[in-house]
Amino acid sequence: MKTVYFVTTNKGKVHSVSSTLSEFDIRVLHESLEIPELKYESFEEITIHKALFAWERIRKPLIVMDAGLCIPSLNDFPGPYSKYVLNKIGVEGIIKLVEDKDRRCYFKNVLGYMDSKLKEPKLFSFKIEGTIAEEPRGEMKEYSWSKYSLIFIPKGLNKTLGEMTREEYEEWRARINKRSYLIEFGEWFSKRKI
Numbered sequence: 001m002k003t004v005y006f007v008t009t010n011k012g013k014v015h016s017v018s019s020t021l022s023e024f025d026i027r028v029l030h031e032s033l034e035i036p037e038l039k040y041e042s043f044e045e046i047t048i049h050k051a052l053f054a055w056e057r058i059r060k061p062l063i064v065m066d067a068g069l070c071i072p073s074l075n076d077f078p079g080p081y082s083k084y085v086l087n088k089i090g091v092e093g094i095i096k097l098v099e100d101k102d103r104r105c106y107f108k109n110v111l112g113y114m115d116s117k118l119k120e121p122k123l124f125s126f127k128i129e130g131t132i133a134e135e136p137r138g139e140m141k142e143y144s145w146s147k148y149s150l151i152f153i154p155k156g157l158n159k160t161l162g163e164m165t166r167e168e169y170e171e172w173r174a175r176i177n178k179r180s181y182l183i184e185f186g187e188w189f190s191k192r193k194i
Helices: 011-024 043-058 079-097 166-177 181-191
Strands: 002-007 026-031 062-071 104-114 122-132 152-154
Touching: 002 011, 002 043, 002 181, 011 026, 011 062, 011 166, 011 181, 026 181, 043 062, 043 079, 043 104, 043 122, 062 079, 104 181, 122 181
Parallel strands: 002 026, 002 062
Antiparallel strands: 062 104, 104 122, 122 152
16 A cells, blocks of 8 residues: 655545545545645646645655636636635625626646655646535535535536535545546556655
8 A cells, every 4th residue: 555645734635535545545644734825826836836845844755735716707716816715705705706797617626746756746637617606505514625615516416515415425526536636646646656
């Protein structure tokens, strides 16, 4: 079994990543480390920064992630500023911003991997399409990534992530993970010699 350290303070992300990567006989160990949130224009730049910052501190094969909500009718806002915007205006503020606009959106996820054999982090990315609900619905759960789960309705469904039962959430996650960046990473990492 191979081991990778997931550097994050978000336990919801650890659950999701661990269960997917276990299918590749990859053990994910949680490494809680506060990484400064620098303001870059892309998820890729942020992920590279996070991976290099974490590598300087723990020097073990590691992954980091950056993700955010992008709303095309708002020029992909909040994008890389999703966490900041969520803290400032909350999900209610996001709902107000899309009043009378196209509510389609997507989550962009970027995973960065770093180890001693790499000069720079290797990146994997994925988009999850959906729409913004007209009001917050559901509740935060122990596996929720953020409060965005209260307003994000995955494409083809009529419930927010926050309204889903554990079983519905796991079924949805299994469906999207069949073609996700986690699968791509799992396949790549399971063949990598460290």
